[in-house]
Amino acid sequence: MADPETRTLSSPAPAVVLLSGGLDSAVALASARDAGYTPYALSIRYGQRHRIELECARRLAETMGVAQHRTIDIDLAAIGGSALTDDIPVPKEGGDGTIPVTYVPARNTIFLSLAMAWAEVLGARDVFLGINAVDYSGYPDCRPEFVTAFERLASVATKAGVEGYGLRIHAPLLTMTKADIIRRGMELGVDFAQTSSCYDPDAGRLACGRCDACRLRLKGFADAGVRDPASYVDSVRGP
Amino acid sequence: MADPETRTLSSPAPAVVLLSGGLDSAVALASARDAGYTPYALSIRYGQRHRIELECARRLAETMGVAQHRTIDIDLAAIGGSALTDDIPVPKEGGDGTIPVTYVPARNTIFLSLAMAWAEVLGARDVFLGINAVDYSGYPDCRPEFVTAFERLASVATKAGVEGYGLRIHAPLLTMTKADIIRRGMELGVDFAQTSSCYDPDAGRLACGRCDACRLRLKGFADAGVRDPASYVDSVRGP
Numbered sequence A, B: 001m002a003d004p005e006t007r008t009l010s011s012p013a014p015a016v017v018l019l020s021g022g023l024d025s026a027v028a029l030a031s032a033r034d035a036g037y038t039p040y041a042l043s044i045r046y047g048q049r050h051r052i053e054l055e056c057a058r059r060l061a062e063t064m065g066v067a068q069h070r071t072i073d074i075d076l077a078a079i080g081g082s083a084l085t086d087d088i089p090v091p092k093e094g095g096d097g098t099i100p101v102t103y104v105p106a107r108n109t110i111f112l113s114l115a116m117a118w119a120e121v122l123g124a125r126d127v128f129l130g131i132n133a134v135d136y137s138g139y140p141d142c143r144p145e146f147v148t149a150f151e152r153l154a155s156v157a158t159k160a161g162v163e164g165y166g167l168r169i170h171a172p173l174l175t176m177t178k179a180d181i182i183r184r185g186m187e188l189g190v191d192f193a194q195t196s197s198c199y200d201p202d203a204g205r206l207a208c209g210r211c212d213a214c215r216l217r218l219k220g221f222a223d224a225g226v227r228d229p230a231s232y233v234d235s236v237r238g239p
Helices: A023-034 A052-063 A107-122 A144-157 A178-187 A212-224 B023-034 B052-063 B107-122 B144-157 B178-187 B212-224
Strands: A013-018 A037-045 A068-073 A126-128 A168-170 B013-018 B037-045 B068-073 B126-128 B168-170
Touching: A013 A023, A013 A107, A023 A037, A023 A052, A023 A126, A023 A168, A023 A178, A037 A052, A037 A107, A037 A126, A052 A068, A107 A126, A107 A144, A107 B107, A107 B144, A144 A168, A144 B107, A144 B144, A178 A212, B013 B023, B013 B107, B023 B037, B023 B052, B023 B126, B023 B168, B023 B178, B037 B052, B037 B107, B037 B126, B052 B068, B107 B126, B107 B144, B144 B168, B178 B212
Parallel strands: A013 A037, A013 A126, A037 A068, A126 A168, B013 B037, B013 B126, B037 B068, B126 B168
Antiparallel strands: none
């Protein structure tokens, strides 16, 4: 894993950024730009029930100045197994510490594989994604060992890898708390009103304020002492 | 990598088999069944121009007795970079030893990620695929080190991995010549007339006989001393 904060580039290099439209991926995109990369944003329409995310991704890509924004369609609902793609209720009011039903099997492996494919076509040697191991909700593919294992795979899986050009997976938020991520995003000028975090498809354009993702987000804004500009159903609010 | 030939199962265990509809994947499916697994066949509609493959996959799944056959749609043409998805001519009459334009960036990583996702949903701990390092056409993701790196990734990337149930990636054809694969398929009763290998989309239901894939196939049948039951354009034939 390379730390984008410590690298200075002599000329702008392309980097693929996985952009879901959520808060974390917006800060990852801003981090890539801040580190001197030319961002190529990649979004995935994977059958998620909370599709408002993809509208947010489109707006973020427009306003944050990416070189290109592509959205790939992949029907993960055909595989099932997750409350994010199946007709399984999204849990409210906190989990029990185990891997939750909102876990989408192999999601980050699939998404990084697609980012790796586009990076190879672009000649990019860097991929950014906004995974986070602190508030990671118990997802196995949000941990440092996952990132390291993927970099190793990339070094043997692609034409670029065989030719000696490994892929650097940048996860600049990996060890940050949600409050840190929010502070970092504000420093970098991210407009959090354009991001969507809610997992609940029934909440529509308003966030439910009660699913795991909303609760983590609200706690992060509270801890950072900042008001969340997102719109929530009924009276859920930041500080 | 586990060798399916050396394992005996006390009760049928599910295994996901990547089934492209080509000769190799049909033999991989037969190998999984022969090793005592209950096969769940997974095909990927990835924007390949030679779509006849998927019809072959459907027929093979029907006649070879799989528990389920699923086809996932993913638009890799949105990424480009390959003669198999882009409007780039498929080369004829042999390559120059470098990685050819028919290479689809990160294809096997993407496909194995999808197989891993379905395996997790099914509770399967085994995935079969028909990659081959001998006649591998110069694709980096058809080599033993790729398979090993993917198994390592799987051990940290999924819920099953975290819970101690790693994924075994079976590549039973990895070190076999095309002639060996054909002989093995015949032992296992594979109907090669139902498989499609040709890369050329213009050849339609007939194989062109001249692209890399056709040439490898024809040479394999010739070396095995067996007549290829596939239909070719004009007068291209096995022995």
